Amino acid sequence: MGDSRRTVLDAVKTLGDHLRELRCASLYETEPLHVTDQRRFINTVVAGFYGEHRPESARELLSIIHKIEGSFGRNRAAERRWGERTLDIDILLFGSLMINEKDIVIPHPRLIERRFVLQPLLEILPEAVIPGTGLPYQSICDDLPDQGLKCLAAAVC
Numbered sequence: 001m002g003d004s005r006r007t008v009l010d011a012v013k014t015l016g017d018h019l020r021e022l023r024c025a026s027l028y029e030t031e032p033l034h035v036t037d038q039r040r041f042i043n044t045v046v047a048g049f050y051g052e053h054r055p056e057s058a059r060e061l062l063s064i065i066h067k068i069e070g071s072f073g074r075n076r077a078a079e080r081r082w083g084e085r086t087l088d089i090d091i092l093l094f095g096s097l098m099i100n101e102k103d104i105v106i107p108h109p110r111l112i113e114r115r116f117v118l119q120p121l122l123e124i125l126p127e128a129v130i131p132g133t134g135l136p137y138q139s140i141c142d143d144l145p146d147q148g149l150k151c152l153a154a155a156v157c
Contacts, residue, residue, distance in 0.1 A: 004042040019048025024157035025120030031148030045120040053095035
């Protein structure tokens with residue numbers, strides 16, 4: 001909702017205040033995947049270092065992310081699932097850490113279904129593999145449909 005492109009770029013800058021050695025992928029426009037009666041989405045992926053590779057650090061980062069989303073007007077209680085929102089930031093990977101709990105799942109459980117996430121992820125982490133398996137994300141991405149992915153701009157940071 002709103003000026004999605006500006007929101008994503010500003011959110012990347014804000015994340016840069018919390019992540020060391022920030023790297024950014026290109027900015028992409030994509031078709032909505034589940035709820036199709038809405039505008040196209042703007043997506044990117046960033047990578048950086050935060051804390052140690054421990055569940056406590058991942059939870060702390062998630063708390064920071066929720067605050068950032070709120071500062072951009074996100075109201076989870078008022079949203080429909082997979083519907084319009086001002087900003088949605090997910091933790092896709094946290095080093096090789098694997099967490100599967102009610103409030104946090106890492107790697108992101110739908111990462112392997114989403115070319116609009118995998119393609120930008122692979123721009124900045126081309127050798128990324130599924131933790132615990134060693135299966136390259138690139139081979140999964142290659143097998144996914146196009147999903148309406150359109151590159152809007154080169155790396156955003």
